Amino acid sequence: MSTIDYEKIGFKAGIEIHQELETSRKLFCLCSPELTTDKADFLITRYFRPVLGELGEYDRQMIVEFDKDLTVIYEGYNRINCSYEIDETPPFEPDFESIDICLELALLLNAHIVDELHVCRKNYLDGSVPCGFQRTIYVGTDGYVPLPSGKKIGITTICCEEDAARKIKQEGRKVFYRLDRLGIPLVEIVTDPDCSNPDEVFETALRLGLLLRSSKVKRGIGTIRQDLNVSIKGGARVELKGVQKLDWLTKLVENEVKRQIALLEITNELKSRNITEEMFKYDFKNANNIFKDTESKFVKGKLKKEKVLLAVKLPGMSGLLGKEIQPGKRFGTELAERVTIQTGVKGLIHSDENMEQYGISDKETQTLGKLLELEKNDAFVFVIADEDKGSHALRVVVDRTKQCLEGVPPETRAALENGNSMFTRELGGEARLYPDTDTPPIIIGDRLDKIKKTLPKEPWVLEKEMAEKYDIEKSLARKIILSGRVPLFEKITGIGVSPVLVATTLTQTLVALRREGLPVENIAEEHLISIFKALSKKKIAKEAIDEILRLFAEDPSLTLEKTLEQLSLETMSLEDLQKLIAEVIEKNYDLVKSKGDRAFGPIMGIVMKEARGKIDGKIISEKVREELKRILEAKVN
Amino acid sequence: MAEDPLKGYSGEAKTILEKYEVKNWSQVVIETTETTLTGTILPRSELADTKHITLKLDTGYNIGIPIDTVTNIKEIGFEAVEYRLPKPDVVLDPKKPRIVLLGCGGTIACRLDYRSGAVIPALTPEELYSMVPELADIAYVETRLLFELLSEDMKPEYWVKIAKEVEKEINEKNAKGVVLGHGTDTLGFTSAALSFILKNLPVPVVMVGSQRSSDRPSSDAVINLINAVTVATKSDIGEVVVCMHGTSSDNYGLIHRGTRVRKMHTSRRDAFRTIGDIPLGKVQDGKIVMLRNDYNKRKEGNVFADTKVDPKVALIYTYPGIHADVIDHLVDTGYHGIVLGGTGLGHAPIYILDSLKRAIEEDIFVVMTSQCLFGHIGMNVYVRGRDLLTMGIIPGVNMLPETAYVKLVWVLGHTQNKDEVRERMTTNISGEIIDRELFNAYFVYQAETDKRIEKILKEF
Structure with a gap:
């Protein structure tokens, strides 16, 4: 199944x-x-309840989350x-700097661009x-991003919203969140499901x-989070959350497909077995x-701690619980994961498993089957809790x-490193949106005109232009763009230094x-400009840049x-350099005599120790070569 | 009158919607000079401008579309929306104690108001019940709506109405406890008023509110309601109390005496504090722990609503620069009482003394309290205090200014005799005056945890 015909299966992704x-x-x-790793100054405990959306309906996501029965504990900090x-004060006026950045991206x-912004919950x-809600400002819709092939991928929404708190850990039914990240401005960009292959x-x-x-x-880890929306014909939109690296994408997409x-195969099989919804019972x-007299250590051990072994019939599911739905993952495992996340109960056993590995006897299995009145094709599941x-x-x-009868349930799943994924929650629908009653609408007005005036070029256009204008590799141009230092790059090259040197300094x-581990954030634009000015006036050599930057970083x-x-690092005159070279050769005359041309390396090394950074390395090597040649030729004569 | 199908819209926006024959809740395709949008037309806030149409996009987000870009609107459907919680899906157990939950409005019953874009009290008590089905496990709770009021709109006439309803519930319908949902802004005033009005209370009257409206998943209404119903059902209290969050966390609620409680924060869940004393008790997970024993106990018998009030009373803070005409005006417009929130131990500036003197000479009762809130007034300590006393000002002991105001409204409803008013205002009636102020009654007891306060004290 390694080659999937994406067109045939009606693949859609966004x-x-x-x-x-x-x-x-x-x-x-x-x-x-800002984020912190300090110990929390205070803890706050809260519980949440589902509420109606603006259209008077409950969102299924909220009902399922409520069913998890979680106690939420927040780690808070007085400093930040x-x-x-902590939801104890109404919102302040939104940060317009954030809105402007989002507007620029939307353009x-x-x-x-939306003319009158409404804050939504x-x-x-x-x-x-x-x-219990994320405040979101919808700023733009109906856009597109062009791919190199020329295909346009539609943009459904561009929102300016607050980041959520960071999940730190879960202990049983208690989940811990840290409040540092909460409220950091985000842009959310959602594309249409226009991608037709990985x-x-x-x-x-x-x-x-x-x-x-x-x-x-x-910039940095955790500041960007990518989610995937994947569906195939007959399937449903599934959101894969937390794609950390772009390299994962292909594998994740493949495994989700x-x-x-x-899952669709399971649906078809159930239909051919004439299974209907009414056959599923909470019995x-x-x-x-x-x-009670089992030999199974697993069952015996668990029954000692827990009260009951509770079993249920799953009509028509025999052989399907053991069906592999992702590499190395069976549908039964998917069920077990779902149960743990939703209820905290671990150790779900199903009839497609090998009962011998639990030490459960055939007789016990058969008696259980009778108790549940299993017929052909029926499966069972039990838990001890x-x-x-x-x-x-x-x-x-x-x-x-029961959802298997419908096919693929729309849900949010966590992307795992091995390319598989795990259920986390139901997909939120539009019923979870509610107008924020704490904030009046915001009129964009002339903000947009100001942003339009200073709108930068799209990076894919810019990198091409830069490569041509400065005669540098496109990849180097991209690095400058990604470093966010295009204006500085342009300013410095204007001084009259080599664009490649400026680019490598600013990036590599x-x-x-x-x-x-140097605090490079201390290095300001003025520092960099002063270095390159000195370079252009030949006050320093390019080899000195690295050392000077180190000093600036440590003491701005x-x-x-x-x-x-x-x-x-005073500069060295040509005469002084020649004097130095002559001295070094004289001191190491034996070496020169014995090695001839090959003495260049060692001699150069000794000269560099003295002259590094004071004069261009190219000149040094040129002069060392000249002098060596002169001495050696003199020797021959 | 039928509701305006274009509620909230006026001016140009209304004209354009009428032109295309669409109304609120129409599902539409809107073409603009820039794009095409589909969604539902929402009622618009009357306070917003008249140049935009509010549209809920199919994705659920709301946006405002400038009408001057609209080139066409086509209705593709219509579905009027009603925001009502579903009928409570609970079975009431008639063997459980009968508790009545009366709704007076406030945040605890709030939802979105399209007129303003903010929240208004609109949920019925039944809907509250639907939100908190656990109430059925505690008691046989009946719900009834008295008013849909913003707390700031409360007034003495309404206190009287509430008191009469409570009286009826207890005496005629045999309620074992009464819970009163109320806006938090003036909850302390109403709790004080009911404390004076409801005589010989045989059961608890528990006032409750919320600081986060019930249309938010994080609303404190749920736990506050559960705690309040628990106190109304299980406690041995025979007084008017307030039961609200004890901390910012959703853990325990505190039970405050109706005459000593005050809203001390604009927005925190634990805004309500007993001032100058420790709370009566604590409630958590269905359990009540009483922190003291000097309260009236639950008993047999009937309550009597002693509802005579005189609302011609003013509550005035003194402050540097206060003008004498603030007092003069009250005298000239026929007020019967003035409660002063004086500075410090109960002082007022020299430049309003003449006006105060005139007020007293014209038989207006002037009661002194302190804007410090904590502590007794002490009008013998400084010369100004003694001057004021000599003038005939009634010292309000250590009553909260708001409670003193409520009490004067109630007392003046009964008598305007000089000695009697003075006597009643300076004598404890419903726990409003504390004889012995305890060392630990100054904030510390009600802080998040004692440990935290210890830490803060150590650090400074």
């Missing part, structure tokens, strides 16, 4: 990107948008949280937002990523008696299995220094002159 913006405050309060983040995505019951998904993600990173956004195909049987939790778990099993050199209050003093 992307949803959440990118944090680089701003000085949060979207609806004045707190600083205020009472808004670059050729979108229709997107209700979430998982606890990730203390007020390559187009990849290209779209790449272009959107490039576009985002060339605007005012946060396989899953949807497998749970207590089977403790069957196992506390009575209420066990019933809850089996309700989830019956509900989910600074990245290398950051990787070494230094001036260029001070750094040169510290490095004793």
Whole structure:
């Protein structure tokens, strides 16, 4: 199944990107948008309830989340949280810097811009937002992003919204969230399901990523999150959340397609077995008696801790629970995962498993089958748990299995590193949206005209232009764009230095220094400009750049002159260089005599020790070569 | 009168919607000079401009479309929406104690108001019940709506109406407890008023509100209601109390005496605090822990609603720069009483003394309280206090200014005799005056946890 005919299966996919913006405050309060790993200053406990959407209906996502019965605990910080983040103060005026960034992106995505912005509440019951909803401002729709092939991928929505709190851990039915990330401004970009194969998904993600990173956004791990929406003909939209790396995309898409195909096969099989919805019943049987003298250590051990072994019939599911729906993952495993997430109950056993591995005897299996009145093609599932939790778990099993009759249930799944995915929650529908009653509408007015005046070029256009104008590789141009330093690059090249040198300094050199752990964020534009000015006047050699940057990073209050003093980087005159070379050769005359031309390396090394950074390395090597040649020729004569 | 099909729209926006023959809740395709949008036309806030149409897109988001870009609107469907919680799906157990839940409006019953775009009280008590079906596990709760009021619109006439309804529920319908949903802004005033009006209460009257409206998943209404019904059902209290969140977390509720409670924060869940004393008790997960014993107990018998009130009373803060004409005006317009929230121990500036003197000479009762809220007034300590006392100002002991105001409204409804009014205003009637102020009654007891306060104290 490695080659999937994407056209034939009616594959459709879209992307949803959440990118944090680089701003000085949060979207609806004045707190600083920064993360922390400190110990929390305070903890707040909350519970959530479903509420009606604006159209008077409950959203299924909320009902299912409520069914999880979670206690939510927030970790808060006095330094970076205020009472808004703990849902104790109404929102402040939105951060217009954030809205402007989103408007700019919407323009670059050729979108229709909303004239009067309405703040909406997107209700979430998982606890990730203390007020129970994410405040979202819908700024644009009906745009597109062009792929290199010329195909246009439609953009459904561009929203400016607040980021949710960070999930830290879950202990049983208690889930912990940290409030640092909550409220950091985000742009959400959702594409239409226009990608017709994984390559187009990849290209779209790449272009959107490039576009985002060339605007005012946060950088680093966790600041961008990509979700995938995948469906096939007869299947349903499934949202794969948390795609960390672009490399995962293809595998994830493939495995999701396989899953949807497998689920549709289960549907067809159930239909051919004449299974109908009414046959699924919440008829749970207590089977403790069957196992009261069991040899199974697994069952015995669990029954010691828990009250009941509760079993249920799954009509027509024999052989289907064991069906592989993703590489190495059977439908039964999917059910077990779902049960754990929804109820906390672990260790679901189903009849397509090998009972021997649990030490359960054939007789026990048969008696259980009789108790449940199993007929041909029927399967069973059991759990060992506390009575209420066990019933809850089996309700989830019956509900989910019943959905097999419909095909693929629309849901949100977490992307896993191995390319598979795991159920996390029901897909939220439009019924979870509600107008934010705490904020009046915002009129865009002339903000848009101002943004239009300074609108940058699309990065894919810009990289081509830069490559041509500065005669640099397109990949290098892209790196400059991604570093967000195009204006600085243009300013510095204007001084009259080599564009390649400027580009590598702004991208590779600074990245290398950051990787070494130097605080490169201390290096300001003025620092960089002063270095390149000195370079253009030949006051320093290009080899000195690295050392000077290190000093600036560690002490940004230094001036260029001070750094040169510290490095004793006065320039060396040509005469002094020649004098130095002559001295070195004289001292190492034996070496020169014995090695001849091959003495260049060692001699060059010794000279460089003295002259590095004071004079261009090219000149040094040229002069060393000249002098060596002169000495050696003299020797021959 | 039928509701306006274009509610909220006026001016140009209304004209254009009428032109294309569409109304609120029409499902439409709108063509503009830039794009084509499909969605549902929503009622528009009257406070917003007249140049936009509010549209709910199929994705659920709302946007405003400038009418000058609209080139065509086509109706493709219509479905009027009613925001009503479904009928409660619970079975009432008639063997459980009969509790009545009376709704007076407020955030606890709030939902979206299209006229303003903000929230208004609109949920019926029955809907509240639908939201919190757990109430059926605690008691046989009957619900009834008295008013749909914003708390700030409350007035003494309504206190009287509520008191009479409570009296009827207890005496005629044998309620074992009464819960009163009320807006939080003036909840403390009403709780004080009912404390004076309801004489010989045999059962608890528990007032409850919420700080987050019930249309939010994070609403505190749910736990507050459960706690309030628990107190009304299970506690041995025979008083008017307020039961609200004790902390910002959804853990325990505090039970406050009706005359000592005050809203101390504009928006926090734990805004309500007992001032100058410790709360009566604590309620969590169906269990009540009483923190003190000096309260009236539940008993047999009938309540009597002593509803005589005189609303011609004013409550005035004194402040540096206050003009004497603030007082003069009250005298000239025939007020019968003035409660002053004086500074510190109960002081008023020299430049309003003449006016106060004139007020008292014209038989207006002037009661002094302190805007410090915590602590007794002490009008013998400084010369100004003594001057005021000599003038005939009635010292309000350590009553909260709002409670003193409510009490004067009630007392003046019964007597305008100088000595009697003075006597009643300075004597405790319903727990409004505390004889012994305890050391731990100053904030600390009601903080999130004592440990946290300890930590803060250590750090500074």
